[in-house]
Amino acid sequence: MKILIVDDFSTMRRIIKNLLRDLGFTNTAEADDGTTALPMLKSGNFDFLVTDWNMPGMSGIDLLRHVRADDRLKHLPVLMVTAEAKRDQIIEAAQAGVNGYVVKPFTAQVLKDKIEKIFERVNG
Amino acid sequence: MTQPEQATSEFEATLRDHAPQLIESLQQGRFGDAAQLITEFTQDRDRGLYREVGKLTRELHSAIVKLEMDTCNAGGEPSPITDATDRLSFVVEMTEKAANRTMDLVEESAPLVNYVCYEAQSLTADWQRFMRREMKVDEFRELVRRLDQFLQRAMNDGTQLSENLSEIMLAQDYQDLTGQVIKRVTRLVTELEGDLLNLVLMAGQVDRVAGIQHDRDELIAEQRQQKQNGSAKNGEGPQMHADMREDVVSGQDDVDDLLSSLGF
Numbered sequence: 341m342k343i344l345i346v347d348d349f350s351t352m353r354r355i356i357k358n359l360l361r362d363l364g365f366t367n368t369a370e371a372d373d374g375t376t377a378l379p380m381l382k383s384g385n386f387d388f389l390v391t392d393w394n395m396p397g398m399s400g401i402d403l404l405r406h407v408r409a410d411d412r413l414k415h416l417p418v419l420m421v422t423a424e425a426k427r428d429q430i431i432e433a434a435q436a437g438v439n440g441y442v443v444k445p446f447t448a449q450v451l452k453d454k455i456e457k458i459f460e461r462v463n464g
Numbered sequence: 465m466t467q468p469e470q471a472t473s474e475f476e477a478t479l480r481d482h483a484p485q486l487i488e489s490l491q492q493g494r495f496g497d498a499a500q501l502i503t504e505f506t507q508d509r510d511r512g513l514y515r516e517v518g519k520l521t522r523e524l525h526s527a528i529v530k531l532e533m534d535t536c537n538a539g540g541e542p543s544p545i546t547d548a549t550d551r552l553s554f555v556v557e558m559t560e561k562a563a564n565r566t567m568d569l570v571e572e573s574a575p576l577v578n579y580v581c582y583e584a585q586s587l588t589a590d591w592q593r594f595m596r597r598e599m600k601v602d603e604f605r606e607l608v609r610r611l612d613q614f615l616q617r618a619m620n621d622g623t624q625l626s627e628n629l630s631e632i633m634l635a636q637d638y639q640d641l642t643g644q645v646i647k648r649v650t651r652l653v654t655e656l657e658g659d660l661l662n663l664v665l666m667a668g669q670v671d672r673v674a675g676i677q678h679d680r681d682e683l684i685a686e687q688r689q690q691k692q693n694g695s696a697k698n699g700e701g702p703q704m705h706a707d708m709r710e711d712v713v714s715g716q717d718d719v720d721d722l723l724s725s726l727g728f
Contacts, residue, residue, distance in 0.1 A: 351563040358567070394699050424699040425706060425713045427722060434728040441719050444702065450716050 342385060343368045346377040346403065347392040347421075352444075356390060356421065359448050363455065374398025378406055381413055388458075393422035393429070401433060408437045417458045421446065475512030475673055479505060512673045520666040527659050548649045555642045562638035569635070573628045576621040583614050 343365055347353045353370045360368055369384070371377035375397035381389065389407065393400040400420055407413045419440040420433055430441055439461070440454040482501060489498040531544055542550065590607050593599050599607065671678065706714045713719050 349560075351560055351567075354564070354567060358571075394701065422699075423702040425703045425719075426700060427711050427713060429699060430713065430719055430722055431726065434723055434726065441723065443713065443716055443719055446716065 341365055341367060341387045343388040343390060344371060344377060344380060344386045345390050346371045348372050348395045359451050363452055374400065374403035377403055381407065389416055389418045390421055393420060393424045401436060404436050404438055417462055419454060419458060475508050478508045509673065516670045516673050520670055523663055523666050527663065544652055548652050551645045551649055555645050558638045558642050562635050565635045566632050569628045569632050573625055576625050580618055580621060587611060587614060
């Protein structure tokens with residue numbers, strides 16, 4: 341299972357990477373923006389995408405839209421991990437095809453639950 | 465912000481004083497005199513206008529000099545705004561360093577704790593067997609060796625762990641330093657706000673003399689519309705008063721409820 345972690349803050353990427361490692365996911369890669377993440381996704385055989393919303397170049401919601409619009413990427417499970425908490429945004433993300441939405445600050449348990457739920461749905 | 469009650473400007477005072485004269489001239493049919501008075505009024509108004517505009521531009525220049533924003537300021541000290549920006553970048557840098565340092569120490573400490581836990585569990589099993597007299601002599605000798613090793617390790621690791629915890633404590637010193645920097649920037653922003661308000665008041669005076677009225681309600685509606693048009697893309701960042709707003713969720717449970725209520 342290859343996971344791409346996208347966030348413009350390196351400390352958040354490190355935290356998520358560590359949490360994923362604790363859950364047994366050791367094959368992870370990182371990107372600091374939607375613009376650098378998209379080419380990685382297109383050429384990299386990733387099985388899962390974890391992304392922030394607010395990023396300077398391409399935002400997480402735009403990255404999600406690009407992923408869903410790409411024939412080879414459209415079924416990629418996507419989990420958003422973000423400080424954005426407006427109802428409108430959560431709905432927008434859901435409508436754009438996000439598989440899970442975690443608001444910051446979050447606990448390890450929440451992250452675990454959401455990831456497990458996504459894979460239940462994908463495999464079920 | 466409503467128009468403040470300003471002391472009547474010179475122009476207003478002049479108008480008020482000479483208005484009776486104008487009315488009298490008109491009533492008595494002395495249109496020449498009336499026309500003359502109106503010309504004088506206009507000149508007074510113009511003078512008043514230039515004076516208020518002059519005050520306004522002087523304030524503006526003063527603010528620019530204060531913020532050292534004039535283009536002539538090359539190579540000298542950074543302007544207060546640049547300084548504030550630099551300081552905030554410094555805060556981001558410092559908090560990042562502190563977070564990484566803390567995480568480094570945690571990552572170093574975890575294996576130490578894990579070893580102690582793991583080995584203690586394993587030794588317990590054998591110790592129980594000894595307690596139940598199920599252990600042979602050479603097995604016991606092995607147990608003693610392991611126990612000895614374990615105690616040595618536990619002591620060393622314990623010391624190391626203690627040091628790491630101290631270091632983690634120290635790494636939190638960024639809060640004090642970044643806090644000070646942020647307070648300075650807050651002061652600057654507040655000062656700026658005050659200066660801006662001043663400029664707006666002066667501009668208000670100019671408007672008053674020139675007889676211009678800006679429709680505040682129209683401006684508010686215009687800005688609200690612009691905000692709505694641009695809002696979904698640019699999020700608001702972390703919420704500070706989620707419980708006081710209806711359009712914002714208050715935590716993960718709220719998010720889950722919202723999504724499941726919509727069938728996601």
